[in-house]
Amino acid sequence: MPFNTARVLLERERELETLREGLDGARAGEGTLLLIEGPAGMGKTALARAGRAAAGQAGMMPLEARASELEQPFAFGVVRQLLEPVVNQDSGHADLFAGAAGPATRLFEPDERRPLGANVGFEALHSLYWLVVNITDQAPVLVLVDDCQWVDRESLRFLDYLAQRIEGLPVAMLLTGRSPDAAAEKTESLWAHMASRPSAVALYPRPLSQSAAVALARERMGAEAAEEFCRACHTATGGNPLFLRELLRALDAAGVVPSAAAADEVQAVGPAAVSRFVLHRLATLGPAATELARAVAVMGDDSELPLAGRLAGLSEDVAGEAADDLVRADIFVHAERLGFVHPIVRAALYEDLAPGERQARHAAAAEALAAEGAPAERVTAHLLLTTPTGDQRRVATLRSAAADAAHRGGMRAAAEYLRRALAESPAAQERAETLAELGRCEVAIMQFEAAEEHLRTALTLDAALTTRAVAAFWLGRCAIVSGGRSARAAADALASLAGELQTADPERSLELGSELLSVTTAFTQLRGGLAVQLQRFRDQARGHPGFEAVARIHSAYEQILRGEPATAAMEEVEQALATGLPRSAQSNAALLALLALRLGERYELAVQLVDAALVRARQEGHATRQGILHAQRAAITLAQGSLHDAQAEADTGLLLVEESHFVVPLLVAVAITVQVERGELDAADRLAQTGEAFGIANRAHISDFLTARGRLRIAQGRLEEGVADLLWCGERREARGQCWPSDWRAHAAPAVAALGERQLAVKLAREQLAAARRVGAPGALGMSLRTAALAIGEDERLALLREAVSVLERSSARLELAHALADLAAELSRAGGRREGRDAARRAAKLAGQCGATAMAESAMAELHAGPGRRARMELTGPDALTAAEWRVCRQAAEGRTNREVAQALFLTEKTIERHLSSAYTKLGIRSRFQLPAAIGE
Numbered sequence: 001m002p003f004n005t006a007r008v009l010l011e012r013e014r015e016l017e018t019l020r021e022g023l024d025g026a027r028a029g030e031g032t033l034l035l036i037e038g039p040a041g042m043g044k045t046a047l048a049r050a051g052r053a054a055a056g057q058a059g060m061m062p063l064e065a066r067a068s069e070l071e072q073p074f075a076f077g078v079v080r081q082l083l084e085p086v087v088n089q090d091s092g093h094a095d096l097f098a099g100a101a102g103p104a105t106r107l108f109e110p111d112e113r114r115p116l117g118a119n120v121g122f123e124a125l126h127s128l129y130w131l132v133v134n135i136t137d138q139a140p141v142l143v144l145v146d147d148c149q150w151v152d153r154e155s156l157r158f159l160d161y162l163a164q165r166i167e168g169l170p171v172a173m174l175l176t177g178r179s180p181d182a183a184a185e186k187t188e189s190l191w192a193h194m195a196s197r198p199s200a201v202a203l204y205p206r207p208l209s210q211s212a213a214v215a216l217a218r219e220r221m222g223a224e225a226a227e228e229f230c231r232a233c234h235t236a237t238g239g240n241p242l243f244l245r246e247l248l249r250a251l252d253a254a255g256v257v258p259s260a261a262a263a264d265e266v267q268a269v270g271p272a273a274v275s276r277f278v279l280h281r282l283a284t285l286g287p288a289a290t291e292l293a294r295a296v297a298v299m300g301d302d303s304e305l306p307l308a309g310r311l312a313g314l315s316e317d318v319a320g321e322a323a324d325d326l327v328r329a330d331i332f333v334h335a336e337r338l339g340f341v342h343p344i345v346r347a348a349l350y351e352d353l354a355p356g357e358r359q360a361r362h363a364a365a366a367e368a369l370a371a372e373g374a375p376a377e378r379v380t381a382h383l384l385l386t387t388p389t390g391d392q393r394r395v396a397t398l399r400s401a402a403a404d405a406a407h408r409g410g411m412r413a414a415a416e417y418l419r420r421a422l423a424e425s426p427a428a429q430e431r432a433e434t435l436a437e438l439g440r441c442e443v444a445i446m447q448f449e450a451a452e453e454h455l456r457t458a459l460t461l462d463a464a465l466t467t468r469a470v471a472a473f474w475l476g477r478c479a480i481v482s483g484g485r486s487a488r489a490a491a492d493a494l495a496s497l498a499g500e501l502q503t504a505d506p507e508r509s510l511e512l513g514s515e516l517l518s519v520t521t522a523f524t525q526l527r528g529g530l531a532v533q534l535q536r537f538r539d540q541a542r543g544h545p546g547f548e549a550v551a552r553i554h555s556a557y558e559q560i561l562r563g564e565p566a567t568a569a570m571e572e573v574e575q576a577l578a579t580g581l582p583r584s585a586q587s588n589a590a591l592l593a594l595l596a597l598r599l600g601e602r603y604e605l606a607v608q609l610v611d612a613a614l615v616r617a618r619q620e621g622h623a624t625r626q627g628i629l630h631a632q633r634a635a636i637t638l639a640q641g642s643l644h645d646a647q648a649e650a651d652t653g654l655l656l657v658e659e660s661h662f663v664v665p666l667l668v669a670v671a672i673t674v675q676v677e678r679g680e681l682d683a684a685d686r687l688a689q690t691g692e693a694f695g696i697a698n699r700a701h702i703s704d705f706l707t708a709r710g711r712l713r714i715a716q717g718r719l720e721e722g723v724a725d726l727l728w729c730g731e732r733r734e735a736r737g738q739c740w741p742s743d744w745r746a747h748a749a750p751a752v753a754a755l756g757e758r759q760l761a762v763k764l765a766r767e768q769l770a771a772a773r774r775v776g777a778p779g780a781l782g783m784s785l786r787t788a789a790l791a792i793g794e795d796e797r798l799a800l801l802r803e804a805v806s807v808l809e810r811s812s813a814r815l816e817l818a819h820a821l822a823d824l825a826a827e828l829s830r831a832g833g834r835r836e837g838r839d840a841a842r843r844a845a846k847l848a849g850q851c852g853a854t855a856m857a858e859s860a861m862a863e864l865h866a867g868p869g870r871r872a873r874m875e876l877t878g879p880d881a882l883t884a885a886e887w888r889v890c891r892q893a894a895e896g897r898t899n900r901e902v903a904q905a906l907f908l909t910e911k912t913i914e915r916h917l918s919s920a921y922t923k924l925g926i927r928s929r930f931q932l933p934a935a936i937g938e
Contacts, residue, residue, distance in 0.1 A: 009046060010212045015203050019051045022201060023058055023172050027140045031166030035195055035202045036176040040344050041242025041274075042205045044176040048146050051174050055142040060172070061086070061135065062142045067150035068343070070300035070381055073417075075410020076107055078145060078155035079128060084108060086135055100904035101130040103621025107408045123623035123656075124154070124409045125161040130904060132162060133169065140170035147343060148177035148191070154410050163194050168911025207239025216241075217258070220248040225258035232263035242342060243274060249330075250277040253284075275348035281329055282349070288314055288322040292338075293331060297349040298361040298382075301339030308338055311361070311368055359386045366397075376400035380417055388423040395426045399434060406441060409621075415441040432463030436471040443474055446660055448482035456486065459493050465504070469497050469512060476515040480522050480588075481662050483700065487523045491516060495533075502540065510547045513537045514585040517554050521592070522700070524736045530558070546582035549575075550589045557596045563739035563771050566600035573597060574605065587625075594632050599741055601777040603636050603812055610636070618905075627656030631663045634670040635704075639779060641815030643852035645891070647674045647884035648906075655907050665691065666701035669708035674884075676708075676715050677815065679855025684712045703729045707744055714751045723751050742771050746784050749791035758793075765791040779813030786820045789827075798827050805840075818847035822860050838864060849880040852887075879936050881923045887936075889916040890924075894932040 009016065015036070022032040034051070036044045052062055065081035074080075087096060087108050097105050104127035135141055145151065145159065163173060177191060195202050208216070213234035218225045233251075237243040247266070256262050282290055291312035296303050299311065309319025326332040333341045340346040353361065366382035370393075380401040383394055398421035402414040418438040426434060435458035442451035455478065458471035472493040479487040494516035501509035513536075520526040520533055534554055541547035556572035573596050581589050590613065597606035610633050617625040634649035650670040657663055668691035675684035688709045706729040713722030726748035733744070745768035753761035765788040772784035785804035789797040801824040808817035821844035828837030845860035857880075882890065892902040899913045906913075921927060924935040 009043070009050060010215065011208055012043065012047060012050075012205065015047055015205060016050060018201060018203060019047065019174070020054060022174075023051070023055055023060065023142070026142070026170055026172035027058060027060065029168060029170050031169040031199070032172045033163050033166060033194065033197060033200045034172065034174045035191070035200060036174070036205065037178070037191070037195075037202060038205050039178060039240075041240045041342070042207070043241045044205065045146055045342070046241075047203070047205065048144055048174060048176050052142065052144055055144075055172065059139060060142045061139040062144060063132075063135075064142075064144045064146075065155075066146040066301070067148060067152070067155075068300055069150050072150050072152050073381055073384060073413055074152050074377055075405040075408050075413035076124065076154045076158070077152045079124075079158050080107060082143060082145070083128075083131065083135075096131060096134045098134060099130060099900065100618065101127050101134050102619065103127040104131045106621070109407075124621060125158050126623055126907060127621045128158050129162055129165060132171065133900075133910075136170050141172070143171060143173045145174075146176050148175050152410075153412055154408075160193060163197065163200070165909045167199065168909055168914070208234070208241055208244065209239065210234045213237070213239060213244055216244060217248055220245075220252060221258040226260040226263070228260040228263045229258040229266070232266040236266045242344065246274045246277045250280065253281065274344055275351070278331065278345050278348040279352060282326075282331060285322070285325045285329055288312075288318050289325045289329075292319055292322040293326055293349050294353065294361070295365075296332070296338045296340070297346050297353075298358065299365050300381075301337075301346070303338045305338055307368060307372065311365060362386050363389075366394075370397065375404070377404055377417075380420075384416075384420055388420075388425065390425045392424070392426065392430070395421045395424045395430060395434070398424070399437065402437065402441070411441045411444040415445065415447070428461050429463050429467065432458045432461040432467045432471070435461075436467060436474065439471065439478070440474045443478045443481065446481075446658065448478055448485050451478045452482075452486045452489075456489060465497070465500060466508070468493075469501060469508060472497050472512060473515055476519045479519050480700075483662065484523050484525075487519060487526060491519050491526055494519065506540075507544070510537075510541060510544060511582070511584040513540060514547065514550050514582075514589065517550070518588040518592070521554065521557070524732075527736055534558070544582075545579050547585070549577070549579040549581055550585050552576040553581075553589050553593045553596065557592050560596055560599050560740055560775065561736075561738045563742075563774055566775050566777050569596060570600040570602050573600075573602075577605075577609070591628070591632075598632070598636060598639070599777070600775075601639070601779050601811070601813075603640055606636055607633065623656045624658075624661065627653045627661070627667075628663045630656065631666045631670070635666060638670050638673060640812045641818070641847075641851040641853075643674045643677055643815070644882065644884040644887035646670050647852075648888035650674070651885070652907055662700040665705040669701065669704040672705075672708040672712055674852075676712050677851075677853045677855065679858070681712065681716055685716070688712055703732055703744075706732075707747065710744070711747050714747070719751050719755055723748055723755065726751075739771060740775055741780065742768050743780065743783070745771075746787040749787055753791045761791040762793075778807050778811035779816055782808035782811060782813060782820060783816050786816070786823055790823065798824075798831060801827055814847055815851040815853055818844050818851060818853060818856060821847065822856055825860070852880070852884070878924065882920055882936075886916045886920045886923070889913055890920050890932055890936050893917060893929050894936060 019034065022034045025032045036047055038044055052064065055062055063082040063086065065078045067078050071077045104124060107124060107128075132141065132143070143162070148156075148159075151159070159173070159175065162171075166173060175194070194200055210231055214227065214230040217230035217233050221229075233244060233247055237247055251258070251266070256265055282293055292308060292314060295308045295312040299308055305319055305323060306316060309316055312319065314322065323332060323338060327334050330341055331345055333339050350358070362382040362385040366379050366386070369379045369382070376397050379397050383398065398417045402417040402421070405411070405414040405417065415438055418434055418441065421434050422431065422438070425431075435454045439451045439455035439458065442448070442454065452475070455471045455475040459468055459475070461468075472490065475486060475490040476494055479485055479490040494512050498509045498512040498516060501512065513533075517530075517533060517537055520530045534551065538548075538551040538555075541551050552572045553576045556569040556576070559569040559572075560566055573593050577593060590609065594606055594609055597603070597609065610629050614626060614629050617623075617629060630649045630653035634646050634653060637649055638646035647670075650667045653663065653667045654671075657667075668687055672684045672687045672691070675681070675687065691705055691709070706725045710722045710725030710729065713719070713725060716722075726744045729744040730742075730748075733742070745764045749761050749765040749768065752764060769784045769788045772781040775781075782804045785800050785807060789800035789804065792800070801820060804820040805817065805824055808820050811817070821840045825837045825841035825844055828834070828840060841860045841864050845857050845864065848854075848857035848860060879887075888906060889902055892905060893899075897905070899910050899917075902908075903910045903913045917929070924932075926932065926935050
């Protein structure tokens with residue numbers, strides 16, 4: 001609402017100066033975040049408009065949006081308001097979607113339809129961020145969002161994501177919103193999160209002073225208005241600009257003379273009083289204006305005049321005249337489309353409608369919009385505000401809106417639409433389809449209990465076989481990602497439906513059979529029947545090469561879990577991957593193949609598989625899948641001994657998945673192990689405590705977490721606790737019939753020996769060594785030999801350590817080789833072989849430094865330089881001095897990638913990449929990226 005005199009905002013000089021400074025900073029490439037917070041009527045929108053005008057004068061490109069209550073359910077509704085004008089007006093907008101911005105095209109393809117059951121998982125935040133970055137290549141950008149208290153959930157997440165990464169961008173974010181205590185919970189958390197950023201500037205417009213109120217009162221009521229009268233107006237409104245304006249308008253309309261005697265007639269005003277003033281003013285305009293205003297109150301701002309007129313029952317000419325009257329009365333804003341000057345004005349009219357009348361008008365609006373062919377999501381916004389009627393047309397509209405929302409990545413919005421569709425009592429077949437679609441959305445947003453309920457209900461209905469097959473498929477996925485919810489029910493449903501479909505639809509039957517194998521493999525309580533299921537699936541898959549490959553991968557994985565030789569299992573996996581996997585089974589089977597390759601230490605092929613999958617996931621904008629793949633790469637690089645890369649991969653993965661995701665335990669396990677190897681035990685302990693929050697029971701990768709925590713406890717000297725974790729891990733694996741990997745024994749055996757339980761230590765060490773020799777994976781065998789040497793006793797120690805070094809020198813496990821060399825050096829020194837021991841210690845120190853294992857490197861150096869007054873020290877320059885993040889950035893840059901490409905791949909900002917490179921150049925003693933390959937040995 002304007003509260004100005006002679007077109008100058010009163011008493012907002014400080015705010016306007018702050019806005020100008022923020023815009024200047026953004027134009028200079030220093031991203032700025034400006035928040036304007038305050039209750040309704042304090043002039044937040046007026047300040048935003050002033051900022052918009054200043055940005056335009058400065059040559060900045062405005063991206064504008066205004067949130068509204070009615071459009072709050074729209075998935076990415078505010079984001080589309082911000083970006084669609086730029087996307088639509090740019091004829092060569094392909095450049096806008098270059099690089100990591102590519103997946104964001106999905107948000108701007110309204111005509112594309114994909115079934116909800118398709119794999120359309122999409123996390124838009126990263127691609128939208130890079131779309132904004134690409135837009136800034138054209139001009140500095142102002143991102144202006146008014147009334148943030150009503151922004152939809154997905155757009156809120158994007159605004160927060162952008163705010164975190166605004167540093168170094170020519171972007172000014174200007175967000176206005178009401179005070180947090182008046183906003184929804186999610187807006188409160190957003191506001192608090194954003195306002196807490198060091199770079200954020202929060203503005204809190206104050207009420208107008210008494211002198212400003214006197215000036216406004218005399219502008220409206222006349223220069224002769226009495227001082228007492230004007231002050232009474234200020235007191236009544238508390239200096240709120242909107243309330244003051246409405247009070248003055250009402251007093252003027254009532255013909256009140258602004259004298260000192262009339263000061264008593266001024267009463268307290270607030271939102272309720274504003275409503276009375278607006279309704280009174282509206283009544284004076286006649287029934288046509290009243291009906292049009294009510295129609296727009298229901299339809300929302302930005303309404304088309306013809307549609308609003310028809311909804312109000314007015315001819316086009318009458319509606320046009322009524323709209324003009326409403327603009328002159330300062331109820332409608334002067335614009336091409338119809339809208340209110342302030343949300344409070346709309347609220348006054350909307351809340352004046354009886355509940356039944358509101359619902360009837362929303363139903364009529366939905367009908368009118370549907371008749372005009374409006375997007376399903378716009379129709380749905382009105383349907384959500386009506387009571388169910390059992391109209392099957394509504395079910396179709398709601399499902400269509402859900403499909404659109406899911407396609408754009410708005411799974412929460414899609415789930416809301418589908419729940420509303422169920423309330424319309426669809427027929428059995430459509431009800432089953434809707435339940436299956438809803439369950440799929442709830443799995444995506446990790447509402448597992450609700451997903452389980454809806455999917456199991458879909459299976460009980462008298463629906464088409466294909467519909468029940470979809471429900472069974474997603475119930476299986478729910479079981480896998482939730483840690484076992486309804487695993488037995490999912491397995492039963494998959495088995496039953498796979499059998500029913502075997503003749504009618506063999507391909508679909510095999511898809512369900514593949515999913516059944518994945519569920520059965522994942523859970524201890526189901527593994528008893530795995531061998532029979534696998535043989536049945538293998539028989540059925542004959543003649544279907546892709547599914548034959550799936551069967552081979554499962555067989556190979558089971559072979560290596562049983563502790564059989566890795567060579568044969570790896571050949572099976574390689575041949576299966578060369579054949580190719582069916583798309584429907586690709587994610588599960590490829591992940592299983594990747595796990596098998598890791599256990600068999602075929603790291604080169606495993607990395608190729610991960611890299612190819614990452615390319616696809618990036619093209620699709622599937623951030624969660626990228627997080628899973630980064631977790632696998634983190635585990636691979638850790639096994640190979642590159643702590644820098646392992647930490648960087650784990651950090652990247654944790655950025656991409658939610659805290660409750662099933663892969664988080666693996667990511668945390670890698671991060672803990674890295675810190676233990678570096679000797680940063682306090683940091684590792686904090687990670688372990690954080691990791692405990694995700695719970696232990698029935699979680700995937702919990703064995704990895706228990707192993708990492710056990711190693712940490714042992715390193716801290718808490719031997720009993722560490723051994724307990726490792727033995728618990730062993731119990732879990734043995735309950736699954738899993739003989740390999742048995743690394744828990746390798747780490748437990750020396751600790752058990754240190755506790756004085758020699759018999760148990762020797763038993764664990766020999767079991768581990770026997771299993772490792774049988775499997776034949778060199779890295780695991782070398783570790784088993786080394787730890788057995790520490791646990792079994794002095795008589796065999798030297799021979800076992802020499803064999804460990806010999807085996808590990810033929811492997812890619814560089815860090816484990818450094819451990820073996822360090823232990824061999826210590827044993828040789830003890831046995832009198834000091835020269836050979838010093839050579840081994842020197843190799844161990846060098847290798848540990850290359851791996852980033854600071855603790856071991858310092859220990860080995862201390863051994864080498866032991867003597868009076870001599871202290872070990874680590875190099876502060878060279879490749880070994882790089883942090884994990886610097887190392888990863890340098891590796892990417894050395895491969896020829898630009899800063900932007902590196903930032904997109906690592907989910908960082910270009911400014912962060914610049915900082916990492918600058919620091920790395922100093923440590924490496926170089927000046928440019930062209931020197932990087934030689935400097936880091938690439």
